[in-house]
Each structure stands twice: as C-alpha cells, then as structure tokens.
Amino acid sequence: MTIRLFCCENQLNISDNEIATLEIANRDCFRRIINELKSFDLQENIRELSILDKDSSIEPKDITLIVDPYDIDINDKTNLAKIYKAFENYFLKSDDNMFSLNELSAYINLNFNNLIFGYPLDLTIKSQLTLKDYLKFLDVKVNEDCSSLQDKIMQFINANGVIKFTRIIVFVNLKTMLSSEQIDNVILCAIRNRCHLILLENTIDDRNIDGERKLSLDEDLYCMIK
Numbered sequence: 747m748t749i750r751l752f753c754c755e756n757q758l759n760i761s762d763n764e765i766a767t768l769e770i771a772n773r774d775c776f777r778r779i780i781n782e783l784k785s786f787d788l789q790e791n792i793r794e795l796s797i798l799d800k801d802s803s804i805e806p807k808d809i810t811l812i813v814d815p816y817d818i819d820i821n822d823k824t825n826l827a828k829i830y831k832a833f834e835n836y837f838l839k840s841d842d843n844m845f846s847l848n849e850l851s852a853y854i855n856l857n858f859n860n861l862i863f864g865y866p867l868d869l870t871i872k873s874q875l876t877l878k879d880y881l882k883f884l885d886v887k888v889n890e891d892c893s894s895l896q897d898k899i900m901q902f903i904n905a906n907g908v909i910k911f912t913r914i915i916v917f918v919n920l921k922t923m924l925s926s927e928q929i930d931n932v933i934l935c936a937i938r939n940r941c942h943l944i945l946l947e948n949t950i951d952d953r954n955i956d957g958e959r960k961l962s963l964d965e966d967l968y969c970m971i972k
Contacts, residue, residue, distance in 0.1 A: 747914075747942050749961060750796040751775075754969035758961040765936050765943040769950045769962040776948045783811045783916055783946075797914065799942070808913035815895060815917060818902050821887040825911055829888065830881050832909050837877055851875040896928040900935045907939030914942040921947055926955075933957045 749758040749766055753775065760766045770776040778794045797804045812818060819825070837843050851874055862869050872879070880886075888905060892898040899917075906912060915936075921929055929945075936943035937957050950962050960972040 748798040749944070750798075751961065751963065751969065752794050752796075753967050754961065754963060756961070756969055756971050758959055758971060760942070760959055762940055763937055764957055764959045765933050765941075765945065767945040767947060767958050767960045769947045769960060771948065771950050771965045772963055772967055773948070773965075775963060775967065776946075779946065780811075780813075780918065783809065797944075799913065804914060809916060810912040810914070811916045811918070813918045815899050815920065815923065818898055820890060820902055820905050825905075825909070826887065828909050828911060829905075830878055830886075833881065833886075834877050847877060847880075848874075850880075896924055896931060899924075899932055903932070903935050903939055903941050903943070906941055914944060916944045916946055918946050919948060920945050921951065926953065930955060 747760040747766065749760070749768065751768075758766055758768075768779070770779060775794065782794055797809070821829075837847075854875065855871060855873065858871055862871075888901075890898075890901070892901055899920075903915065906915065920932070924932065933943070933955060934957065935941075945958075950964065954972065960970075962970040962972065964970075
C-alpha cells in the first residue's frame with residue numbers, strides 16, 4: 747500500500763507486515779482529509795490524500811472510516827450479508843452438509859404442512875429452504891460480547907480477516923482512546939490478519955512502535971517519514 751499527501755513530496759510505502767499512521771498537526775489539512783474519506787467523491791487530481799494498492803487506486807467502497815469505534819457494528823445489514831455469503835461458501839463445500847440441509851428442509855416442510863392442514867384458507871409454503879433462510883430465521887450473528895474498546899476493535903479486525911468487509915480500515919484519533927499497550931495489540935492484530943490499517947491522528951507522537959510506519963505533517967506543513 748502506498749499513501750501520498752498532496753502537500754508532501756514523499757510517499758509512505760507500507761508492507762504487509764506494517765500499518766500506516768498519518769499524523770496531521772495542521773488542522774485545515776486534517777479536516778480536509780477527514781472530509782475526503784467521508785465522501786471520497788473528488789477527482790484524483792484534486793484530492794488531499796491518495797491511497798494506492800499494488801499501483802491501483804483504492805475505490806471508495808474499499809475504505810471504512812471509523813471516527814467513533816464505540817459505534818462499530820459487525821452485524822449491520824451490509825456486514826451480515828457478507829457474513830452469510832462467506833458462511834454459505836464454507837458450508838456448501840461439503841456434500842454431507844448439503845445432504846443434512848436437504849433432510850432438515852424436508853422434515854420441516856412435512857411437519858409444517860401437517861400443522862396447517864385443515865386451516866380454512868389454502869396456504870402454501872416454500873418447497874425448499876436454503877441455508878440463507880435458516881441463517882435469517884435463526885438470527886445468526888457474530889457474538890459481540892466485548893469487555894473493552896480494544897476487544898471491540900480487535901474483534902472487528904479479526905472478523906475482517908475472515909470475511910473481508912473492506913480492504914482498508916481508517917481509525918481517527920485512536921491513540922487518544924487507547925493506551926500505548928492497547929495500540930500495540932491493535933497493530934499486531936492488524937498485521938496478523940494482513941489488514942491494511944491506517945491510524946489518522948491530529949497530533950505528532952515521537953514514540954516509535956514496532957510495525958508502524960509514519961507520515962507526519964506539522965502545523966507548517968513540513969513533512970516527515972518515519
């Protein structure tokens with residue numbers, strides 16, 4: 747992954763074993779970057795921020811911007827559809843699973859037809875239930891029982907490693923919400939899951955963290971790569 751800022755001559759190159767931190771002390775520049783990531787509808791030649799992966803521009807749908815990590819919802823409608831699809835692909839690899847599903851569907855249909863027999867209205871039911879029907883009926887979801895904000899963030903990153911909700915996750919000012927040890931844990935989690943993670947911060951921190959590559963922009967728009 748390669749990150750470029752319009753006002754910076756240098757670019758930040760990130761390997762699969764690293765995450766990116768953008769420290770933007772200039773308030774106007776920081777605000778513009780946030781707005782771009784929220785909309786991402788500007789033409790590339792007038793963007794404040796450019797993100798490339800293997801020399802191809804990242805599409806808006808491939809970036810998830812998280813301003814408030816407390817609001818992370820793994821089980822929102824979009825994510826849940828991807829979870830069901832991934833589980834279907836995993837489940838349908840086995841002929842035994844398909845046989846069991848067909849047997850279950852036949853059993854339910856038979857017994858439900860017996861229940862509605864004799865009702866004054868002529869009712870019909872779906873002849874064959876799919877795996878998605880069962881997932882929706884049973885309200886299958888990811889267990890979101892997390893004891894801390896760090897756990898909630900790492901759970902989302904871990905789930906993204908399995909389901910691939912998004913190609914890039916951007917957290918805003920995460921270092922103000924977590925301790926240094928917790929930030930270390932989040933970075934290790936992202937690297938372990940081969941997740942493209944960007945920490946967007948509005949202050950410059952002199953601490954160097956293993957696995958972190960920094961692009962820092964001070965208030966006078968002086969750019970530094972660490």
